[in-house]
Amino acid sequence: MLLFTAACGVFVASFGGRMVFQPGPTDFAEGRRSSLADYTGSSPAGVPPELASADPVTRGKYMMAVADCAACHTAKGGIPFAGGRPFKLPFGTIYTSNITPDVETGIGAWTDAQFLRAVHNGVGRDGKRLYPAFPYASYAMLSDADVLAIKAYLFSLKPVRNPTKPNTFAYPFNQRWLMAFWSALFNRTGEYRPNLDRSPEWNRGAYLVEAGGHCGECHTPRNLMQAMDQRAKFTGGAAEGWNAYNISGDPETGIGAWSPAEISTYLRTGFAPGRGTASGPMAEVVELSTSRLTQSDLNAIAVYLKSVTGIRSPSLPAIRTSPAARQPLAGSGGSDGRQLFAGACASCHAWTGGGSLYPQAGLTGSRSVNDPSGVNVVQMILSGTGRQPLGRPFMPAFGSVYSDREVAALANYVTARFGTKASTVTPRDVAKLRQQN
Numbered sequence: 001m002l003l004f005t006a007a008c009g010v011f012v013a014s015f016g017g018r019m020v021f022q023p024g025p026t027d028f029a030e031g032r033r034s035s036l037a038d039y040t041g042s043s044p045a046g047v048p049p050e051l052a053s054a055d056p057v058t059r060g061k062y063m064m065a066v067a068d069c070a071a072c073h074t075a076k077g078g079i080p081f082a083g084g085r086p087f088k089l090p091f092g093t094i095y096t097s098n099i100t101p102d103v104e105t106g107i108g109a110w111t112d113a114q115f116l117r118a119v120h121n122g123v124g125r126d127g128k129r130l131y132p133a134f135p136y137a138s139y140a141m142l143s144d145a146d147v148l149a150i151k152a153y154l155f156s157l158k159p160v161r162n163p164t165k166p167n168t169f170a171y172p173f174n175q176r177w178l179m180a181f182w183s184a185l186f187n188r189t190g191e192y193r194p195n196l197d198r199s200p201e202w203n204r205g206a207y208l209v210e211a212g213g214h215c216g217e218c219h220t221p222r223n224l225m226q227a228m229d230q231r232a233k234f235t236g237g238a239a240e241g242w243n244a245y246n247i248s249g250d251p252e253t254g255i256g257a258w259s260p261a262e263i264s265t266y267l268r269t270g271f272a273p274g275r276g277t278a279s280g281p282m283a284e285v286v287e288l289s290t291s292r293l294t295q296s297d298l299n300a301i302a303v304y305l306k307s308v309t310g311i312r313s314p315s316l317p318a319i320r321t322s323p324a325a326r327q328p329l330a331g332s333g334g335s336d337g338r339q340l341f342a343g344a345c346a347s348c349h350a351w352t353g354g355g356s357l358y359p360q361a362g363l364t365g366s367r368s369v370n371d372p373s374g375v376n377v378v379q380m381i382l383s384g385t386g387r388q389p390l391g392r393p394f395m396p397a398f399g400s401v402y403s404d405r406e407v408a409a410l411a412n413y414v415t416a417r418f419g420t421k422a423s424t425v426t427p428r429d430v431a432k433l434r435q436q437n
Contacts (some may be wrong), residue, residue, distance in 0.1 A: 013161060025210045026195065027194055036191060045143040045146055056149065065293065067139065068214075068289040071289070075254040083097045083164055084098075084165060092169035093168045094167040100159050100162075101159045102159035103159070104267075108159055116148070118136070119136060120140045122137075138211060140191070192211050219235075219237070219244045220236075234247045234248040235310070235313050240281050240436060243281075245371075246311075246316065250313070252316075252317075260299065263306070267291070272399065317370060319365060319370045320370055323353055324353050349361050353417070372424075377425075381399070381407050381410055381411060382397060404429045404431050
C-alpha cells in the first residue's frame with residue numbers, strides 16, 4: 001500500500017511538473033537571448049519603419065490592430081471598444097470590459113501604471129485578478145512603450161458609458177483571487193527577449209505572433225489548468241465554438257507546405273488560392289487586425305511561422321487538393337445533403353468545389369472541409385460570413401432556415417464530397433454548436 005501511495009505521488013508530481021514547467025513560446029528556436037534594452041539590432045518592438053515618423057496616436061492605433069483589441073472588446077452590433085461581448089467558456093460566460101476612456105465604466109481614470117499592470121499581469125485597477133480569457137500571458141511579452149501606445153490611442157476615442165456585465169461563473173471559478181496562483185504558474189515569460197542568432201525579421205515576426213497577435217491563445221491546445229500547452233505548440237485549439245487549426249510547420253496538417261507569400265496573402269486578404277478562405281473568428285482577425293498591418297510585418301510573420309517546429313495533429317487527415325467531379329450526383333454523402341447543396345450551395349461553390357464566380361468561394365484545399373469533426377462547416381452553415389468581409393463574397397446564414405437534421409446532412413455531404421474523410425455530424429452536435437452563436 002505504501003509503495004502504491006508513493007507511486008501515485010510520483011505520478012501526480014511528474015504530471016503536475018510537466019504541466020507547469022513548460023518550454024517558452026520561442027524555445028523551439030535555439031540561440032542566445034538578449035533583453036530588449038540590450039539588443040543592438042533593429043528592435044522587434046514598436047511600429048514598423050513605415051510608421052516611424054507617425055504621431056503617437058497613429059502608432060498606438062497600429063499597435064492596437066496588432067493586439068486585435070477591437071475583436072474582443074466590441075459586442076456584435078455594438079460600439080467599438082465598449083465591451084459587452086460574451087465568451088462562453090466551459091465554466092460559464094464572461095463579458096468583455098469597456099476600454100473606451102469613459103471615467104466611470106471604462107478606463108478613463110486608469111493611470112499608466114494601472115494599465116501596464118492589467119495588460120502584463122492580469123490585475124485590474126481595483127486590484128482584482130483578471131481571467132486569462134484576456135490573454136495577458138501573451139501580452140506580458142509586449143514592451144511597456146507598446147502597451148502605453150495602445151493606451152494613448154484608446155484615450156483618443158470618444159468615451160462610451162457601458163457598464164461591464166458580471167460573468168456567470170459558479171463556485172469556485174468565480175473566485176478571482178485564485179487567478180493569482182494561475183498567474184504565478186503560467187505568466188512567467190516576461191518581456192520578449194530577442195534571439196541573437198536569428199534575423200531581425202524573424203524576431204519581429206516572433207514579437208508580432210507571440211506577444212501582440214497572441215496567435216497561440218487560439219491555435220495551441222490547453223492543459224487541464226487552461227494554460228497553453230507549449231509542447232504541442234500551434235497544433236490547434238478552439239475559439240468561440242470553432243476549431244482553430246494547426247499552424248505549425250507540419251506539411252500535412254499544418255502550414256508547412258504553404259509558401260511565405262501564401263501566408264502573408266492569407267493574412268492580408270483572408271484568402272490564398274488553393275488554401276481556403278478565413279471564416280469565423282479567423283475572418284474577424286483578418287478584418288480587424290492582420291489586414292491592417294504593413295507588408296513588411298506580414299512578411300515577418302510568415303518568416304517566423306515557417307520556422308516553427310512541425311507537429312502533426314493526429315485527428316486531422318492530409319488535405320485533399322484535387323477538385324470533385326463535375327457531375328452533381330458524384331461523390332459520397334446522403335441524398336438529403338446533396339439536395340440541400342444543389343439548392344443553396346452549388347451556385348456559388350460549384351459542384352467541383354472550385355467556386356463558380358469567385359475563387360474565394362472555393363472549397364478545394366480548405367482545411368474546414370477536410371476536418372472530420374465537421375465543426376467549422378456546421379458553424380459556417382449556421383452563421384455565414386455575418387457581413388461582407390474585406391470585399392469577399394458574402395455567404396448568408398442558414399441557421400434560421402435549416403433544422404439541426406438538415407444542417408448535419410449538409411455538413412456531412414460537403415466533407416464527404418470535397419474533403420479527405422467524411423464527417424459524421426449528428427443533429428445533437430448541431431444543437432450544441434448553435435448555443436455557441
